[in-house]
Amino acid sequence: MVLCTQAIAADGDWDPSWIAHPSDQKGIPGLFEDTWSLGGTGIYSNSMTSYATAVQNDGKVVVVGFGWNTSANGDQNACVVRRYNVDGSVDASFGNGGADVLNWSNGNQIVNCYFKAVALQSDGKIVAAGQIVYVGGQAEGIVQRFNSDGSWDGSFNSNSYAKLGVGTDANGVKLAPDGDVLVGGGYTAANFNDLDFGLFVRGPDGTDLGHLSAAFDHGGAKNDVANALVLQSYTIFQLPTSHHYDVVYLVGAIDNAPYASGQWHRSCGVVAFKRSDGGAFGFDSSFNSGGTLAVDFPVGPFDTDTLCRAAVGRPQTLPFFFNSGVVVGGERYFTPNGAPLASASYYALAEIDASGAVTRHDDFAFFYDLNEEGAYNSINGFARDHTGNLVTVGYAGIGAANSPANHQPSDGVIRRFNADFSLDTSFGDFGTVNGSLDSSGVTGILPNQREWFGSLAYDPVDGRIVAVGERTPWIQLAPNLYSWFLGVVRDGTGDRIFADSFDG
Structure with missing residues (x-):
């Protein structure tokens, strides 16, 4: 008899089969920081941030x-793609010893590069999206495709990458059923003072198929940017023919006119795009x-300030797949007792149907009293399974009163919510798995570090949840040096099916 370890694993346990690098292991199987260096020589020489993942x-x-690196032109931030084996060891067959590091330049000037989203093609090729920033501050979004071995795929736009135009940014990427690459982020108008939501479409070979932008510009404020992208595709059969539809939701933050001097007012912005039959x-x-839709989480007249960072498809209510709408998440800032804006923040969740109606919304505080300045909580990424449950990654923080001055320590967390937004207490410790390490391997939030998870992915082989982010151990000191932070958690049910990809 062969026993399936996945079937008997406790729901929400760290996976002990995920090993770490011996020099970086802090004593907790399934959770570690990867502190490898790109070779930088400056003050940030070992500073690294992992931003998104796919399995x-x-x-x-x-x-x-991305991470700090030394190129021929000086120190810079370089884009990084890195691959790990099933057991967590570095896959040395990928790229150059396990990673592909991209140093950009513009003549004799360095160019900083940041990868922030990733998607996998069915043929094993890897699509990454992000932004490059030139000397002087001008920036543009990029999308790049790699072969399965980490080499650059020259068949994409003839050089493996495509620039999206000066003044753009790329924060999410999805692959349409016809092979088109859909990128969501920011688009700046020609006057460079009006940032809008942007959707950029590239063909399977990298051909530019155009872009669309959406402006909210509420109260004269013009800083709107999409942080997540959701794709839903479906076919309606109407004999003797059929029609295929792609619906894309861009989700992010929009600026409104401030309540008063120093008091921001931001809302969760949602934009819906649609195409039929490949048009x-x-x-x-x-x-x-x-x-377009702006979603607020009002509690009082001066604390409606919401940033949406994640999105995923809404649970299906029909027996076959149509556009179901979108679930959005992030954080809602809270101003207790007239305290300064952003003195604390909640988790925020909203469910929006295909018509644009908000069918459910809620916000949550965790760990510490929100009347305490500096207790920050946020959802940075999530996904939904076939039962309607949401698996989220993000952070929860200690308030300033319980921490050293001038920083906000936090704990990386993975949480699972039921379809009604209540915590799924069968997962981890009452719905929560803490992702935190000190030098001795002690778990739990500590006043001398900051850790967060920014993205997650589902392992189709073993049913595990993979979460990535960054860690810095002494953030009250300058400079703040970051390392890649990775963890793998057992799902525990053995048959959980995730309905959407995870790079929201």
Whole structure:
């Protein structure tokens, strides 16, 4: 008899089969920081941030991010793609000894590069998206495709990468069923003072198929940017033919006119685009009668300040797949007792149907009293399984009164919510798995460090949840040096199916 370890694993346990590098292991199987250096020589020489992850069909884990490096032109931030084996060891067959490091330049000037999203093609190729920043501050979004061995795929836009235009940014990427690459982020108008939501479409070969932008510009404020992208595709059969539809939701933060001097007012912004039968994208006019929606989480007249960082498809209510809408998440800042804005923050969740109606919303405080300045809580990424449950990654923080001055320590956390947004107490410790390490391997939030998870992915081989982010151990000191932070948690049910990809 062969026993399946996944079936008997406790729901929410760290996976002890995920090993770490011996020099970086802090004593907790399944959770570690990867402090490898890109070779930088400056003050930030070992500073690294892992930003997004995806798991291949063979169980190998692809992580993208950025780190400090030394190039021929000086120190800079370089884009990084790194791959780990099923057991967490570095896959030395990928790229150059386990990673592909991209140093950009513009003549004799360095160019900083940041990868922030990743998607996997069915043929094993890897699509990463992010931003490059030139000397002087001008920036533009990029999307790049790699072969399965980490080499650059020259068949994509003839050089493996495509720039999206000066003044753009790329924060999410999805692959449409026809092979098109869909990138969501920010688009700046020609005057460079109006940042809008942007959707950029590239063909399977990297051909530019155009872009769309959406502006909110509430109260004269013009700083709106999409942080997440959700794709839903479905086919309606109408004999003797059928019609295929792609719906894209861009989710992010929009600026409103401030309540008063020093008091911001931001809302969660949602934009819906739609195309039929492989045509061009346009605004989905059936979504809130025009394609755009601003969502607030009001509690009082001066604390409606919401940043949405994550999104995923809404649970299906029909027996076959149509556009179901979107679930959005992030943090809502709280101003207790007239304290300064952003003195604390909640988790925030909202469910929005295909018509643009908000069918459910809630916000949550964890660990510490929100009347205490500096207690920050946020959802940075999540996904939904076939039962309607949400698996989220993010952080929860200690308030300033319980921590050293001038920093906000936090704990990386993984949480699972039921479809009604209540915590799923069968997962981890009453719905929560803490991701935190000190030098001796002690878990739990500590006043001398900051850790967070920014993205998660589902392992189709072993049913594990992979979370990545960054860790800094002494953030009250300058400079703040970061390392890649990775963890793998057992799902425990053995049959959980995730309905959407995880790079929201």
